[in-house]
Amino acid sequence: MADQPxxxxxxxxxxxxIKAEVDARVDAAQEEKGLFLIITGNGKGKSTSGFGTIxxxxxxxxxxxxxxxxxxxxxxxxxxxxEQNGVDFAVMATGFTWETQNKEADTAAAQETWAACKQMxxxxxxxxxxxxxxxxxxTYGYVELDEVVEAIANRPxxxxxxxxxxxxxxxxxxxxxxxxxxxNVKHAFESGVKARQGVDW
Numbered sequence: 001m002a003d004q005p006x007x008x009x010x011x012x013x014x015x016x017x018i019k020a021e022v023d024a025r026v027d028a029a030q031e032e033k034g035l036f037l038i039i040t041g042n043g044k045g046k047s048t049s050g051f052g053t054i055x056x057x058x059x060x061x062x063x064x065x066x067x068x069x070x071x072x073x074x075x076x077x078x079x080x081x082x083e084q085n086g087v088d089f090a091v092m093a094t095g096f097t098w099e100t101q102n103k104e105a106d107t108a109a110a111q112e113t114w115a116a117c118k119q120m121x122x123x124x125x126x127x128x129x130x131x132x133x134x135x136x137x138x139t140y141g142y143v144e145l146d147e148v149v150e151a152i153a154n155r156p157x158x159x160x161x162x163x164x165x166x167x168x169x170x171x172x173x174x175x176x177x178x179x180x181x182x183x184n185v186k187h188a189f190e191s192g193v194k195a196r197q198g199v200d201w
Contacts, residue, residue: 034127034159035177036152040135040168043182044200050130050164051078057160058085062127067117068092069110069165070133077198090116103140110142117151124156135165138172145169 037053039046054064055078065088068079079089092113094106114137120129137143149171152161163172173179189195 033157037162037178038168038172038176039164039180039182040166041181041183042166043184044187045182046164047132050132050162053162054082054087054128054130057128058087063125064128065120065126066130066132067113068132069113069137107142110137114143121151121155126159128160130162133165134163135168138169139167145171
């Protein structure tokens with residue numbers, strides 16, 4: 001059995017190899033631009049991740065905006081915090097579409113929120129813009145896919161955009177720089193546990 005100094009030496013050699021590989025990849029990544037990120041999938045945490053990105057950017061003193069679709073009538077802990085720190089919000093006031101059951105009203109609300117989002121996407125003062133639950137608006141036809149593609153493609157070059165929601169359209173996935181899929185393994189709600197303030201909303 002190898003003694004401790006030999007184990008330590010092998011560990012050090014492995015870590016040096018990993019460091020060399022990471023350093024080479026860092027050196028090769030020289031392009032600087034705003035990123036387009038998508039967080040999709042059927043698991044919990046997509047919006048949470050998007051808001052985490054906004055919080056991170058705010059922590060670095062960056063200007064951020066949020067377009068919040070679907071959940072607009074809920075109390076939102078993230079909004080309570082981030083608005084106090086200079087983050088601009090455009091909120092779809094009708095809330096969950098399965099609650100309103102009124103496509104005309106939902107479409108009008110979505111279009112109003114999307115109009116505010118397009119202004120953010122055209123403004124180079126915004127470093128990061130979160131379009132929370134936008135994927136549903138495209139799926140339902142409340143917001144045209146072509147409009148979304150055009151607005152994101154023509155945004156200021158250093159502006160980053162985060163889109164969240166289930167079922168992200170393949171066109172958006174193809175144009176995104178980074179795509180993460182959140183997979184549902186287990187959810188408390190499926191066992192009859194109520195959503196909890198501060199954790200779920």
